[in-house]
Amino acid sequence: MGSIYFDHAATSPMDPEVLNAYVEAVASGPGNPSSLHAHGRAARERITSARDVFASILNCEASELIFTGSGTESDNSALFGAAMAQRKRGRIGIVTTAVEHHAVLNACRQLEADGFDLTVLRVDEFGRVSVEEAKAAINESTAVVSIMAGNNETGTLQPIAEIGEWARKHKALMHVDAVQAFGYVSFNLKELPIDFLSLSAHKINGPQGVGLLYVRKGTPFQPLLHGGSQERSRRAGTENVAGIVSFAKAAQIAYDQLRARWDHAEHIRATVLGKLEQYLGAERFVVNGHPDHRLPHILNLSFSGISSESMLMNLDLENVSASGGSACNSGSLKPSHVLSAMKLSSERVSTAVRFSFGLGNTREEADKLAKITATISARLRNR
Numbered sequence: 001m002g003s004i005y006f007d008h009a010a011t012s013p014m015d016p017e018v019l020n021a022y023v024e025a026v027a028s029g030p031g032n033p034s035s036l037h038a039h040g041r042a043a044r045e046r047i048t049s050a051r052d053v054f055a056s057i058l059n060c061e062a063s064e065l066i067f068t069g070s071g072t073e074s075d076n077s078a079l080f081g082a083a084m085a086q087r088k089r090g091r092i093g094i095v096t097t098a099v100e101h102h103a104v105l106n107a108c109r110q111l112e113a114d115g116f117d118l119t120v121l122r123v124d125e126f127g128r129v130s131v132e133e134a135k136a137a138i139n140e141s142t143a144v145v146s147i148m149a150g151n152n153e154t155g156t157l158q159p160i161a162e163i164g165e166w167a168r169k170h171k172a173l174m175h176v177d178a179v180q181a182f183g184y185v186s187f188n189l190k191e192l193p194i195d196f197l198s199l200s201a202h203k204i205n206g207p208q209g210v211g212l213l214y215v216r217k218g219t220p221f222q223p224l225l226h227g228g229s230q231e232r233s234r235r236a237g238t239e240n241v242a243g244i245v246s247f248a249k250a251a252q253i254a255y256d257q258l259r260a261r262w263d264h265a266e267h268i269r270a271t272v273l274g275k276l277e278q279y280l281g282a283e284r285f286v287v288n289g290h291p292d293h294r295l296p297h298i299l300n301l302s303f304s305g306i307s308s309e310s311m312l313m314n315l316d317l318e319n320v321s322a323s324g325g326s327a328c329n330s331g332s333l334k335p336s337h338v339l340s341a342m343k344l345s346s347e348r349v350s351t352a353v354r355f356s357f358g359l360g361n362t363r364e365e366a367d368k369l370a371k372i373t374a375t376i377s378a379r380l381r382n383r
């Protein structure tokens with residue numbers, strides 16, 4: 001057995017079918033979707049088909065979808081786009097949670113620096129926000145509410161429908177970062193009280209550098225990027241045609257296999273947990289995140305007495321890739337803002353490791369991971 005990749009929440013391997021779609025789109029020749037000639041029209045048709053795929057999966061209209069360059073861009077476009085438009089109506093409140101991805105949190109902080117009134121909701125020890133506290137924070141001056149569907153470090157799911165309902169009652173706009181949840185959870189936008197939804201291709205076995213933003217028809221929105229009239233003048237810039245085409249392919253596969261994907265990830269997660277109990281002992285680690293309201297592909301564990309860095313370095317030496325939190329934090333080794341917001345002890349925060357599962361992972365790998373982790377743990381404890 002070679003290397004083991006358990007960092008799918010950071011980025012996921014491309015599905016071979018998706019890769020084929022990507023290569024086929026690139027190999028089909030040049031074509032700027034804005035050009036009027038046959039090459040351009042062919043490229044435009046590809047994007048139109050990809051948009052139709054998403055419209056059907058998300059149960060929305062194709063005209064409500066904007067292709068972007070990343071999940072981060074989708075989040076920023078939603079927040080700035082909504083906030084700027086809402087400010088013209090006298091609304092300056094932004095409500096979010098302490099466990100959002102930095103693409104949302106730092107965008108909100110920038111809006112605060114620009115004069116918006118920011119409320120960051122706390123979470124409980126499982127990383128879940130209280131619907132009551134969210135309701136209390138939303139009022140007639142709220143411009144945007146941004147709550148993630150599923151957390152990228154713990155997998156904890158948030159009560160987005162209940163909060164969205166309340167936001168709508170108060171004419172505040174609701175944004176949901178579904179970057180981690182999409183592919184495991186289905187989103188029916190005809191029914192969900194959501195105005196903006198962010199997705200990213202590379203978390204669902206698609207290519208890096210492509211995102212999608214849903215903007216409900218009639219929602220006040222000001223574009224982030226100005227230039228050409230691409231994406232109905234809501235996102236300027238020549239489209240990443242091959243990226244978009246293969247993102248749609250990845251989304252279609254994920255949607256068709258939603259249940260199987262969930263069961264597979266859940267099986268790997270349960271195997272890792274069961275085997276760790278067997279090889280290491282249940283008293284040596286603790287699970288961070290909600291026990292029930294959670295995604296299946298993320299397992300955040302704290303190993304008592306072993307720093308995240310030591311565990312990750314030793315795992316890396318054994319050819320196992322995992323993460324200490326969100327990917328962007330793993331380079332800087334900062335304590336996770338998500339686990340800190342859950343008010344876990346500093347020991348639990350500084351010993352946390354995130355394993356995340358997906359395409360290609362096997363039961364054998366799960367077993368091997370548990371064995372390796374138990375060995376590392378025993379070695380480091382005996383030093």
Ligand SMILES: Cc1ncc(COP(=O)(O)O)c(C=O)c1O
Nearest residue numbers: 070071072101103152179180200
């Ligand atoms: C919840 C969440 N939102 C947003 C992002 C950013 O997506 P991208 O990497 O496509 O910019 C990530 C990526 O880790 C994420 O997990």
